[in-house]
Amino acid sequence: MNATPTKQKSPDRTNVAIIGMGTVGAGVAQLLIDHGDRTARHAGKTIWLSKAVVRDLSKPRGIELPEGVLTDSIDDVLNDPEIDVVIQLMGGLSPAREVMLRAMEAGKDIVTANKALLAEHGAELFTRARELGRSIAFEAAVAGGIPIIANISQCLSANQIESLEGILNGTSNFIVSQMDEKGAGYDETVKRAQELGYAEADPAMDVDGTDAAQKLAILSHLAFGATVDWRDIPRQGIDGLDPADLVYARQLGYRIKLLATARLVDGELELSVAPTLVAIGTPMAEVRDAFNAIRVVGDAVGPVFYHGLGAGQMPTASAVVADVIDTAVGRTPITFETLEYFSAERPPRTAQRDVDRLRGRYYLRLRVANDPGTLAAIAGVLSNQSISIASVIQHEPKSKDEASSSDNTVPLVIMTHEASEGAASRATTDIEALPAISGSVVRMPVRA
Template identity: 75%
Template sequence: MEKTNIAIVGLGTVGSGVARLLLDHGDRTARHAGRTMWLRKAVVRDIEKAKQRMTLPDGVLTDSLDDVINDEEITVVAQLIGGLEPARTIMLKLMESGKDIVTANKALLAEHGPELFDRARQLGRSIAFEASVAGGIPIIANISQCLSANQLQSLEGILNGTSNFIVSQMDEKGSDYADVVAEAQRLGYAEADPTMDVDGTDAAQKLAILAHLAFGATINWNDIPRIGIDGLDPADLRYARELGYRIKLLAVANLTEAGLELSVAPTLLKIGTPLAEVRNAFNAIRAVGDAVGPVFYHGLGAGQMPTASAVVADLIDTAVGRTKLTFQTLEYFCGENPPRAIQRDAASLKGRFYLRLLVANHPGTLGAIANVLSDHSISIASVIQHETDTSESTDRMVPLVIMTHEATEGAASEATNKLEGLSVVSGSVVRLRVKD
């Protein structure tokens, strides 16, 4: 049987999962690849630390990247180190020495995709990156190949498992954001510094990659308007539920007549719809194509073995030769492809909105607020104002929640500013988008 020699660079959580699949399930990978998938080298920074993590066959573990670069028999490398540098330089070196790459590093691709993919094309190499988005859900292959007969019209995704875990727990237990983050860190669902996960950066980077595949748009992830879940108040989760919705950190790419609308934001989703019911560390994506209609994918978005599953599928595809064909054909991140216009005029986008205000509990308040909305052509779909204890002074401020009918983002934004200027409204208005 033919043999493909493989190296892993970086033996962290995912890397050791990949090593385990290759070492423990050689029969399985050989059956799917039609050849032996042989782990020849695993490059780590600290050999002693790696030995504590897992036992590898003699001669596999090394701390020298040159052991891979100078070994012509190694043709495919799973590069599984995070961050931008030295990951970028290592990837370039590996490709220059003739290796095809499999990676899970979405930040690197979101930041340096065009450079790395151009270089790969020049060198006749390929980069596979299924594991970079949505872990165990094979969304890259599905968009690039399986749905290739379609013009995709929209992608909506829950792409960050940490945020979804936090929001699910806040929703189910009514806990505060800070308490749930502490619990998520204890359980290993959130990093010591979870900023990139909870502020929407990670979801925006993944969305930039998916939107490129689906719409040919070359997007700087940093240009995607994004709001994280770090400012989310449990009160909004409660009111949303009362209205029949859950709040999720939703990444959206939507093809409109004006161009491609992109956003990452906490969004109200109707209870019972598939995206609203995605719990804890799961991810999900709903794609709509003009031929296939809606297709929904749900699976584990992170974790050692789901991510390793995606990496090993890519290693097999690369060894079989499918990756090279796809890579050559699709010209990922090729500067010569005319990028699709990105919708930058957010003001004209339409949607429904959830507003929460702190208002004076006296006659005329609701009228004043309704007038502002009406002035901006925003009509009210539903209102929640709970009765307050009548023994308390009517001077007390009380929460008021309004769900609007469809309105433009511009009108909603202007109306929000006006509402914040009213004397009957205290502090700032919480405004969230709603998807039915």
């Protein structure tokens, strides 16, 4: 169907170009070429892959492109007035940013999956797009196969979103799920995830919460009109997670998930990314492996829960091609113009709440001296910060090893009632200063 790419601009056809033919680019090309009937049915016209720009023409990509499509010159796209939509799939910030700006200046609408670029330069890129009368679609930038951008921007538009929480990083969720199911340690599980292709050679951005924070910043803008620098989101990763915490959590009726949370409280936005205890029996606790999930609560609709693959070639390509169709038929330009994302003329509707004021329940785990006065001392510290204890797990030493361990300590797990982050943080510091405490306190928020 795409065999004779003669150029023509017609209402029956939208010509598109892909810049960056990595895994996702190849998936997008495959959908456009092999399933032209499908995209045509949804777009009411042909979506035609005119060009695919790569750095190295000789590199194999596992997909057969019609002759004349592959090129190593971005100018082949920018100088072609018949190309309407540029699918920007270059990673990183530069030259991705410059290429996107040039493409918009050349009159192209943009579809992109580059979350980091939007998190860093969203305001500049969206402002420039509006100046130029162009649109940017970015469904694939957050949670891959879950169409959360369209759902927040359109489907839930009658609502004031009250909260949004999600498992937004598939690599972290894969690692935590595997540790939980197999009782394995962090390091060996990361290694296994790398072997299976679920984690990069350097998974730092995935496991330290950066990736989830960048996605949360984007979603917070869409859902709450907040302008958030992802660096300002308090974040903790799953790096170094101790399997013991997964076991204690389960005993208490929870699983641990790397949860990104945005909640409206008294008109301000509570934001955080942290390993969080999620109650077993809720859909969020059942999210396994590399899946993502997002729970949105709207004041009219109530809770809506989405679950799907957050990354991978074809789930991401699915989001990209849906955006291409929406752009080609004209829905994206309408949405883009109406919502004025990152507009300087639309001041932020919501400010970020001071971290110390975030409220929630906490899980604390520490090693304490096996002495009668220890629990009283800890309870005293918590009480000083007005934090009540909901439950405690302290077993008798299970093994001789444990009983006769050189430091005579035992693990103690405490679940608190609701407290502020500030109080919990101060209590943690004070507990760590108690002479009966060995090492540092593991602290995680808890969701009902």
